[in-house]
Amino acid sequence: MSRAVFGESVKRIEDPELLRGEARFIDDISIPSMLEAALVRSPHAHAEIRGIDAAAALELPGVHAVLTLDDLRPYLLTEFLVVGLPSPSYKQERNRPVLAGDEVVYVGEPIAMVIAEDRYIAEDAAQLVEVDYDLLPAAADCRDALADGAPTVHKDAKDNLLAEFSMGYGDIDAAFGKAAHIYSEHITQHRGGSHSIECRGAVAVHDPGTDQLTLWVSSQMPHSTLRVLVDMLGRDENQMRVVTPDIGGGFGPKLVVYQEDVAVSVAAIKLGRPVKWIEDRREHFIATTQERDQYWEVEVAVDEDARILGLRGSIVHDHGAYTARGINLPQNSAESLPGPYEVPAFRMNTKLALTNKVPVTPVRGAGHPQAAFTIERLMDRIARELGLDRTEVRRRNLIQAQDMPYTRPLKTRGGVAVVLDSGDYPRSQKDTLERAGWDQFPARQLAAREEGRYIGIGLANFVKGTGRGPFEQVTVRIGTSGRVHVYTGGTAIGQGTKTMLAQIVAEQLGGDMGNVTVTTGDTAATALGIGTSNSRLAVTAGTSAHVAAGKVREKALKIAAHVLDSPVEDLEFDGAEIHVKDRPGRIANVGVKLGELAHAMAGTPGYSLPGGMGPGLEATEHVILDSKAFASGTAVAEVEVDIETGGVVILNYVLAHDCGRIINPMLVDGQAIGGTAHGIGNALYEWMGYDENGQPLTTNLADYLLVTATEMPRIDLLHHCSPSPLNPLGVKGVGECGVVPAPGAIISAVEDALTPFGVHIDRAPISPPEIVALIEQGRERS
Amino acid sequence: MARNHITTTINGDEYEFLCDTEQTLLDCLRDELFLTGTKEGCASGDCGACNVMLDGQLVCSCLVLGVEADGKSMETIEGMAHGEELHPLQQKFLELNGLQCGICTPGILIAAKALLERDPDPTETEIRYWLAGNLCRCTGYDKVVRSVQAAAEEMRKG
């Protein structure tokens, strides 16, 4: 009998090598004759480059080259990485040059690539490269950057407005006109980094004999990298291969194609030697994209019963110095502001401001956490003003289960309607409150106050569009060895993609996970691929894998029926075999191995294929899924605040989440809790400081605080399952979900704990000194 | 400058290698001995990805010079399993999914092993504080801690 594996917490097929230290991450790749690269980067947020003197560096023994933009130009059709997602809202086109030309616009921008026998020499030489700068004023704060007369981020620009767009629906003026109450808030969420424990890196090998270029890169989107290389190097796809080794975490920024990826590729061609570049942590802080700086001004109109009539406002979004992805982040933010709530009228205006800081692109959550934080802050505000329980205000405004699918008159960046496909939001909130003991909390709070302790509780609901289309390619192939091979354009970055796909495929092809291998992130393995982002692979690649495996199954059964001379209905998969089911009148367990079937379908010269069927035992699918599957849920945090030190301890954290049908509960738990940890960081710890000149201040992991095991509470998870009607598996994504509600729930709880001081919090993260200052202000007011 | 000749025992095998004085033990393991299971996450002692055991002490190998390992014995992730047989910690990390991308895992396994060798029955809080020097961006530590607890129980049973 075939074993059921879909929906089971099967062990991950990725793990044995990882646990033994045998996995191959980018820095573990070493190739004979390989050279190593180090970058000369801009120490200034904005400057003109008057000259680059590499003479001293080139004299250092072991240095092979110091490559500047001028050196790369002969190998390039264009010196720019043109990667911006299309949008009519751009006012300026700001593409990154592969290396800076006559201007640098952020600290960390690569200027020259030094290539030497080893990294030590390359680093030493990089220190010797003299760059002559003429300093220019910098725009560091995105609000200031949009002011009249602000220094421009690019010297040839007239201002710093990169793009502007509006979205909305309903009669917003009428909504506000008839409102019983209108409340406004200014909400800020500060930027942070992804900080995968593995930084970025790339190894390029060029074989002059075949003129083949292979680039190993720690990337979430190797196919994008290949397309950029095609555009820039003017080489054909079939002359290049981009491969991802094991990836030590992505969290968003590795979906970007970077200057270094291109420069390493050109260097390998130019020097005729393999070239490796590995980002160190210092560089990761300045050269890898970041996210979250947004300033919101929002107004909500409610009726006498606290029901939302309208929501309007504006966002200023810090875009960084270049377009390394597009308008997607503030688009996500604005589009997702209404969240799980009924909002009859809606209008948001969004401005993307260039700043002299590293480009901004998605970090886990991609614009959604800011929106969730904002709407949840507004919900708390309404509750406070109207003297209602915070849960009640939300309950009155949540979209009801019977209204699913719920169409929101908005369009995604690709023009697809926003349709909340399934979910039971009121139940999510209700169950979470019950599990968290919300109704009993006032008694706990009172008891704590009597002991002089300040505890608080907070909640946040969320929806998160997942599984962004249009597709992900998957090939399922049974080889003549009898093993099942799965190839996908998606990339495994630690989320268990290989296991997830193996489960989906094994479910239909014998149930033996050990008989399935999965290849991810290799442009030689799949012609098409989009890659890993936006919690998309379970939905997109999962669906393609499911359909492809179904086709292979059907064909294998047909061939087996032919070979065994038995009707298909009498056959079943069992591990790497198909055999006749045990039933009266049949000779049970007469079977044929999958490898034999694959052999038969591989063809023999001069002989017909069995059963008149087409060759091979494989199928390739790219199921088109344009609409997003909306995951949803609720978080409740209970915290204790030390009113003297401002320290916050999370006492309890309940997360209910609904990602449709669950393929592997163990993996889903890991994603939900890991995302929550990131969200806790965004609420309380992670602060990427810059000074007024755009100089980054927190450039190591002692100053930029990632959550450790001691800050993390045990997360109490509730799984709800509202299958998505959009895909045959009924699945939704989960990778980013945990992060989205965390700041809202935690800040709400902190504010609740500090009710006696009338503290109101309008930003995340919030630090102990800031909490102490707010308490002081509250004391002064009263 | 003449390179230093270092003799060490790693995972029970004797190794000799040459290194520059300023090379860290991490760089020596990875670049000179090609023992790449030990990872660099920060090179400043803040993340624990490079944890190894040096003469019975848990260290960040990025904070130790290669020359300091001369005459000493080391344990790295490569020596944790006995052939096909995984160490109970590895086994429990496998069963309970105590890892996701796996880049921090070698360091966490070595650190956890050091803990269980000192204290076979640590509390959850003790485990969390012991692992405070090991950053993981994927798991939120929950299954890491559970895996260590499960392995401790398994090892106590002998």
Added chain:
Amino acid sequence: MEFMPEFRTARPTTVAEAVAIRAAEPGSRFLAGGTDLIPNIRRGIVAPPTVIDLAGIAEMRAIESLDGGLRIGAAVTLAELANHERVRTAYVGLKQAAGGIAASTHRQVGTVGGNLCLDTRCVFYNQSEWWRRANDYCLKSKGDVCYVAPKGSHCFAAFSGDLAPAFMVLGAEVEIASKSGVRIVPLTEIYQDDGIDYLLLKPDEMIAAVRVPAPSDGFRTGYAKSHVRSAIDFPLAGVAVGLRREDEAITDLRVALTGTNSMPLAVEGTEGLTGGPPNEAMLQGLDALIAKQIQPMNSTFSPPGYRRRVVAKLTRSLILNLYRDG
């Protein structure tokens, strides 16, 4: 991989040999656990031509009984100190300080001497060579300006070792070895409030051991610190308190601080607050003493006012706890 400059290493096997090398090689540095020195070398903050590895000096690694107290070798690790039976029972504040430094990994190799000599820290200083060069360096290293106090000519980098205050309230002395022998001085006398020259050790001197007097009857110690994360972070401020309670009165009170100045600070004048219970008047008196003597500056991402506040809060709660338990 960041820049790691070249240097030589020396591996003495005796204290005498170590200080002889130190005297002969200007600019050389002692290496024990490496948790402070190696990142600082990697960041180009210090560039010693010679690094003197103390690992081979057995005499520095022992904790011995001495006149009813302890003599703790400077190369004793923080973990060894925190786990030592006598320390755990008789010197609780010391145990708390040692056991809470950084993370387990660092405590395995970090040493008593290393923590006492821990380089002062500042957000403008503990940065990569590359960052500091981009920002024209700072007064403490290669530069002309202290960005914490740009108008002055003083460096305000903060001392943040945890052990020093815990030792200070015990009245610890240090054995300082040099070519000319060993001198023994109170721990309080080896520091000065200068972010650059915070240690009053001569170029060829080295802390060889710390001497802690015998615990006196009823004298209790404790250590507490403020940090953003629960472990691993350097303290924003740390407080050691030692007190003796007789009936309702505090008859001996000592307070020492870290993280507030460029040196660990033994608060002066606490003897004037003894003789009664820790009532509000006494605590306010102590607040005032501390407020006058500390000088936290913008050398961390937590503002000075905040660090003043938590010092006061930590001190009060430590005193009240020790008093209650005494």
